[in-house]
Amino acid sequence: MNSNPSQTRANIVSKVPQITLGFWVIKIAATTLGETGGDWVTMSLKLxxxxxxxxxxxxxxxxxxAQIRAERFSPVLYWATIVATTTLGTTMADFFDRSVGIGYPGGVVIVFALLLASLGVWxxxxxxxxVQSVTTTKAxxxxxxxxxxxxxxxxxLGDWVAGSDEGGLGLGYExxxxxxxxxxxxxxxxxYWSRLSRTAxxxxxxxxxxxxGATLGDLLDKPVSQGGLEVSRLYASLILIAFMAVCVVLIPQRPARQAMQ
Known part of the structure; x- marks a missing residue:
């Protein structure tokens, strides 16, 4: 039996995946799905x-x-949770930027402050x-x-740069x-070519x-008159779900084990 607490902790397997090229491919697809899926619920369904x-x-x-209760890393559960954060992030940002009326610059400043606070408290x-140190419930x-x-x-950020309303820079989705x-x-x-913190x-x-992902999602589903391709939000979301499912099945994924330096 191992009596070294630090060594025992080092051998604990995280329930988040190792960071590989495949991780980023699925992540970009998930963020694009968050945009099309969120807009489908709020705009297309008019909720x-x-x-x-x-x-x-x-x-x-x-x-x-469910992710916290899970005993081991599950790619399906992990990526489902990531998609949930992207869709919620989309609707929350749109609510504060547009419904509350603080505009894109105000939304960026407020959420950036919340993100820094979350990282600081963590x-x-x-x-x-x-990411590889996420081995406790609190973490x-x-x-x-x-x-x-x-x-x-x-x-x-995506809406601020691409959009022309609510204080946007109007640079377009492309x-x-x-x-x-x-x-x-x-x-x-x-x-790869600097000594900056890998975690940062x-x-x-x-x-x-x-x-x-937000700009790609808007590029897919916005009207042609607004610089988009006018693909149905529902169809775009279904295509992205199918693409993600194939990636999750075919791309090898392992749980993270060692903390970043």
Missing amino acids: GYLIGSAIFAVIFIGLVA YKSEGSVA EWFYWVTILFSQTLGTA YGALIFGAGLLIVAALY MFWAAFILTRPL
């Missing part, structure tokens, strides 16, 4: 941002609770915000709350996707994939 947020909040809490409580709750804030921030895609490439280059690079990339 509104508040009711849509309430629906997705219930789903989010239920899936996080670090102070657990001593690390590395899991911090992880999923932080994920939710990062998804909401990403939605607000340019928005190019800007955030370029940002991801820069983060990837810094990850992960969270930067995680945040940037959300506005990339």
Whole structure:
């Protein structure tokens, strides 16, 4: 029997996946689905941002609770929970930006502050915000709350850059996707060719994939007159669900084991 607590803790397997190229492929698909799925519920079904947020909040809490109760890493459960954060993040950002009326810049500032606060409290409580250190119930709750804030921030960022209403910069969905895609490439280059914190690079990339997905989702379902392809939100969502299902089945995924440096 191992009597070394630190060694025992190091051998605990996390219920979140290792960060690989496949992880990022599925993550971008999930964030795009969050945009089309969230807009389908709030706009196409005409339920509104508040009711849509309430629906997705219930789903989010239920899936996080299931994720925490799970005894081992489950790719299906993990990615279902990620999708729940992207859809809830979409509807929450739209509710505050549009219904409450704080506009895209105001939404970005508020959610960014919430994200920093979540990371700060998490670090102070657990001593690390590395994904591979998510091996306790408390750390899991911090992880999923932080994920939710990062998804909401990403939605607000994507809308701010691409949109022309609510104080948006009006650069369009194509340019928005190019800007955030370029940002991801820069983060990837810094990850491989610099000595910057791997944990910081992960969270930067995680945040940037959300506005990339938001702009891609808007590019798919917005009217042609607004620079989109006018694909049905429902059909776009179903296609993305099928793509994610294939990726989850075919791309090998293992639980994270070692903390980032």
